[in-house]
Amino acid sequence: MTDKLKIGEQEITNRFFTGTGKHSNDSIIPQLVHESGIEVVTVALRRVDLTSPEENILHHIPKGCILLPNTSGARNAEEAVRIARLARACGCGDWIKIEVIRDNKYLLPDNYETAKAAEMLVKEGFVVLPYVSPDLMVAKDLENAGVAAVMPLGAPIGTNRGLQTKEMVRILIDEINLPIIVDAGIGRPSEAAEAMEMGAAAVLANTAVATALDPVNMAKAFSMAVEAGRRAYLSGLGPIKTEAEASSPLTGFLS
Amino acid sequence: MKITVNGEQRNLDQKVSLHEFLEQNKINLNVVVVEHNYVIVDREKWKDIALKDRDNLEILQFVGGG
Numbered sequence: 001m002t003d004k005l006k007i008g009e010q011e012i013t014n015r016f017f018t019g020t021g022k023h024s025n026d027s028i029i030p031q032l033v034h035e036s037g038i039e040v041v042t043v044a045l046r047r048v049d050l051t052s053p054e055e056n057i058l059h060h061i062p063k064g065c066i067l068l069p070n071t072s073g074a075r076n077a078e079e080a081v082r083i084a085r086l087a088r089a090c091g092c093g094d095w096i097k098i099e100v101i102r103d104n105k106y107l108l109p110d111n112y113e114t115a116k117a118a119e120m121l122v123k124e125g126f127v128v129l130p131y132v133s134p135d136l137m138v139a140k141d142l143e144n145a146g147v148a149a150v151m152p153l154g155a156p157i158g159t160n161r162g163l164q165t166k167e168m169v170r171i172l173i174d175e176i177n178l179p180i181i182v183d184a185g186i187g188r189p190s191e192a193a194e195a196m197e198m199g200a201a202a203v204l205a206n207t208a209v210a211t212a213l214d215p216v217n218m219a220k221a222f223s224m225a226v227e228a229g230r231r232a233y234l235s236g237l238g239p240i241k242t243e244a245e246a247s248s249p250l251t252g253f254l255s
Numbered sequence: 256m257k258i259t260v261n262g263e264q265r266n267l268d269q270k271v272s273l274h275e276f277l278e279q280n281k282i283n284l285n286v287v288v289v290e291h292n293y294v295i296v297d298r299e300k301w302k303d304i305a306l307k308d309r310d311n312l313e314i315l316q317f318v319g320g321g
Binding site for chain 2: 019020021022023026042043044045046047048050053056057058067069070072085086087089090092157158184204206207
C-alpha cells in the first residue's frame with residue numbers, strides 16, 4: 001500500500017509519532033524506534049547543566065529519524081520563535097512543533113500566541129506543526145499562514161484520557177485541508193486507531209508509551225493500531241444503522 | 256570578570272574565547288547551541304568571540320520531550 005504522509009518535503013510511512021520524554025531509561029529508544037519503524041520523534045530544548053553534563057538525547061535517536069523539536073517552555077509567541085531558532089541552529093532540520101503554554105494545571109495551549117508564532121516561523125522557512133486546542137477558526141488561520149500540519153490535543157498532556165476532543169477534531173479533519181495530527185492525551189492504541197479511522201493523518205503519543213510497563217512493545221502496539229485505523233479509514237467504514245440488518249440470506253431456510 | 260551562563264553568575268579568571276569556555280567546561284561541542292548576548296552564534300564563530308565582563312550566555316541542547 002503506497003500511502004505516504006507528506007509533511008514539508010518529507011514522505012512518511014509510519015503515521016505513529018512518538019516523544020522521547022519521560023522514559024526511565026533513554027537507552028531503550030533505539031530499540032523502540034527500530035522495532036516499531038517509527039520515523040518522527042519529538043525532542044525538547046533545555047539548558048545544559050554545567051555541573052553535571054548529561055548524555056545528549058541525540059545519542060539515542062537513530063540516524064534517519066525526522067526530528068521534531070518542540071518549543072516547550074515558551075509562554076508567548078516571542079519565546080516560541082526564540083526556541084525555534086535555537087532548535088534549528090542545532091543543525092537537525094527545520095521542523096518545529098510550536099507549543100505555547102501558560103496554563104500549568106492543564107497545560108492547554110495558547111492558540112492566539114501559537115498562531116502569532118506560526119506566522120513568523122513560516123516566514124522564516126520552518127516546517128511548522130502547531131500544537132493547539134481544536135478550534136476551527138484558529139486552524140483556518142494557521143492554514144492560511146502556511147503551516148505544514150495542525151496538531152490538536154486529544155486530552156491534556158500526559159493524562160492518558162483519550163480522544164476527549166473527538167467532535168472538535170472531526171470538524172478540523174473535515175474542514176482543514178492539511179494533515180491533522182492528534183497529539184497529547186492519547187492513552188491507548190484503540191484511541192489512536194479511533195482517531196485514524198476518523199481521518200486523522202497521524203497520531204503522536206509520548207506518555208502512553210514511555211510510562212508503559214514495556215515501552216518497546218507499547219510503541220509497537222500503537223504503530224499497529226495507527227496503521228489499522230488508517231487502513232480502515234481508507235477502506236471506507238460501513239454505514240451505522242439503528243435496526244438490525246441480517247448478514248445471512250433471509251431465504252432458503254429449512255422448513 | 257563576571258558573566259552569566261544559563262542564568263547563573265560565574266567568575267572568569269582570565270580572558271577566554273567562547274570556544275575555550277565551552278571546552279573548559281567539558282561541553283560536548285557537537286550537540287549544543289549557544290546564544291551570546293541573545294544572538295545565536297554559529298559554531299564556526301565560537302573561536303572568534305572573546306568573552307567580556309557582563310556577557311550573557313545560553314548553552315542549550317536537545318533533551319527528551321513530547
